[in-house]
Amino acid sequence: MRMEDYDLLVQLHQCGTIRSTAKKILLSQPAITQRLKYIEEEWGGEIFVRTSKKLWVTPFGELILSSAREMLQKEEELRTKLAMAEGRVSGTLSIGASSLYSQHFLPEMLQSFTKAYPDVTIDLVTGISSEIRASAYSHQLSIIRGEPIPGFDSIHLFNDPLYVLDVFPLPPLSERPFIEFKTDPDFSRLLERWRHNHQELTHKPTIKVDHFETAKQLMKHGLGMTVLPGSISHKERAAYASLPLVDHEGKAVVRETWACVKPEVRMLPQVNAFLQHLKERSGDDEPPGRAAD
Missing domain, CATH: 1.10.10.10 (Winged helix-like DNA-binding domain superfamily/Winged helix DNA-binding domain)
Structure with a gap:
């Protein structure tokens, strides 16, 4: 066969x-x-x-x-x-990547990478970070948001500050419905800790949607406030009221992005080349360029 x-x-x-x-x-x-x-x-x-x-x-x-x-x-x-043996970078590069990173950063990253290494074939699976984390052993490289994967070599790509946005002036936060979007448990816990420090939000009406883009559009139409990562809300923060999320110590609440690789496959030429490509184009504190909104 x-x-x-x-x-x-x-x-x-x-x-x-x-x-x-x-x-x-x-x-x-x-x-x-x-x-x-x-x-x-x-x-x-x-x-x-x-x-x-x-x-x-x-x-x-x-x-x-x-x-x-x-x-x-x-x-x-x-x-x-x-x-x-021939000193070439080729073969299949298997990537599992979070939906947000895949939508806003990965296409440009893969375009430049495959242009530099045309003999590499990309095998890509996307999903929310918890799904990618759960299937990490099925991929050579996993790009996730939140905490790194235990037992994997983890490369910090960037921090992504979170903002609350609304069409009406902020604060106060107590007079508006809160729009949530479907995400992974790690982000939900981060958001719940912030909401815990704002007791006025605890009992507010909540609108639950399937995607952050839906939450963004509902916010734009005045239906409530929402929390969005800074990397995907440049235009909205310029056009609408926004406040950075801070913890009880006044420190910015951020979502970290990591590239996690199984130690035994890191030596593969295509994996090592892509990791170098990621490092060169990802700042340690900021997203790689301004995301297209």
């Missing part, structure tokens, strides 16, 4: 449906169905049970998938060793 076939089986398992796999690898559904039929005929058994909602792996298929993952990993390890 070809390496492309092993990769297809892994993609089918990860995506869960032929339709989702077709979108991801840019092949037609009939072409994928035909290739899967050929693979199953070659091995003499059913790898997936097809339903209208999902592909379910059979016990026979689990054995094939295990072998497929092993073969793909061995091929990647060989390519990396060959690249190291």
Whole structure:
């Protein structure tokens, strides 16, 4: 079986449906169905049970998938060793990154990196920091906000101060609804500690939304106040009332951003090159440039 076939089986398992796999690898559904039929005929058994909602792996298929993952990993390890022997930076760079960092900073970072190292293939997964933290062992490099990951080599990228914003003058904080957006538990705890120091906020009506951009738009339309990271609120802080969040000692409340890498993969050329790229473009105290709002 070809390496492309092993990769297809892994993609089918990860995506869960032929339709989702077709979108991801840019092949037609009939072409994928035909290739899967050929693979199953070659091995003499059913790898997936097809339903209208999902592909379910059979016990026979689990054995094939295990072998497929092993073969793909061995091929990647060989390519990396060959690249190291030749002094080239190539191979696959597997990154898990927080949604905020992925939306506002990572595209430009990856653009400049892949321009400098065109032989590197990027494998990217995004999500809220708690999700990336939970799946950190599935990636070579994890970019998260909050606390670094224990047991990983962690590089501090920047501090991100938090601000409360409203269309009406601040303070007071007691007369307006509070708009929260879905985030990871670490940010929620940070926010709760700040709110604890402002008892007037404890019993205020709360609007809960799915994304910080939604909270931003509701705030702009006068529906309440919200707290946003400074890196994504440059224009809003210039146009609306804002106050920096401070703790009970009067110190600024900030969200830290970290690049966390497994020690055993840090020596890989593509990982080391990307870490250097991050360091060069990330200040230790400020976000890397002004985010596009």
